[in-house]
Amino acid sequence: MKKVFRFLFKLLFWFVFSSFLVVFIYKYIPVYITPLMIIRSFETSENAMPKSWKHHWVSIDQISNAMQKAVICSEDQNFLKHNGVDFKAVEKAFTANKSGKRIRGGSTISQQTAKNIFLWPERSWLRKGLETYFTFIIELCWDKERILEVYLNSIEMGKGIYGCEAAAEYWFKTSASKLTAYQAAAIASILPNPRVYRANPASSYIQKRKVWIVKQMALFGPLQFNNQ
Structure with missing residues (x-):
């Protein structure tokens, strides 16, 4: 039993250590690939060959303030407050x-x-x-x-589309830095089911959500992080 407990303790230790290490590394380097991207590519694969996806990492200063506020107002309005x-x-x-x-x-x-x-x-x-x-x-x-x-x-922002830079290019032929409030809200609107909903052209349901998100963005006020 001692050997079993020793093995389980070592297993737990290395799991905790490795998870903290990976999170610490990702604090500084871009995340170019995720398990979701790989899984989705096989789900839609043909002849057991994974399909490619669209993903372009950009720093947050290359993402419009509107896009940042749109996802917060759509997905998690207490984001800056909770732990x-x-x-x-x-x-x-x-x-x-x-x-x-x-x-x-x-x-x-x-x-x-x-x-x-x-x-x-x-x-x-x-x-x-x-x-x-x-x-x-x-x-x-x-x-x-x-x-x-x-x-x-x-985040998945369309079928095979990951991240707001790829989404901006796919849905509106622009870059994430140039997304307007309504374009950003349209992308945020499809997040509940991005493989079914379309940001452009928008259905009546997405159009209503888009208008609601833009209103929430106006009520939210300036986006300020604690480190700013």
Whole structure:
């Protein structure tokens, strides 16, 4: 039994050490590829050959302020205030789901970043537990600006489209730095299901969401990180 416990302890130690090491490295270097990109490429593959994807990493100063605010207002309006988990949003989602109403989950931008960078997309208690674990680490090691930068460069924004630079080119033939408020809101509008919804041309549903997001952006005010 001592050997088993010693083995499990070593296993746990190296898992924690390696996860912290990877998160620390990603604090400084771009994330060019994620498990989600690989998994999606095989899901849509033909003849067992993975399909390519569009992804162009850009620094946050090359992403328009409108795009940054659009995803915060759409996905996680308490992003700058919470420590990775928005318990009020989780409670609201749980209550609504329990009553049978359709509502999005309570995942924050930090949680979505942890899932996209380190884990797989399918829902399970194991993945949710690991997601919470990695969320804790990135909130501990990265500042909010870095979390948002990685999120905006890794999130799925269309079928085979990852990150706002590739999305800006694909949907509006422009760059992430030049996205207007309505263009940014259109991209943010499709995030609930980016492989089904289209940012341009927008359906009536996406158009309504786009208008709502732009209004939220105006109410949100200036986007200021704690390190600024």
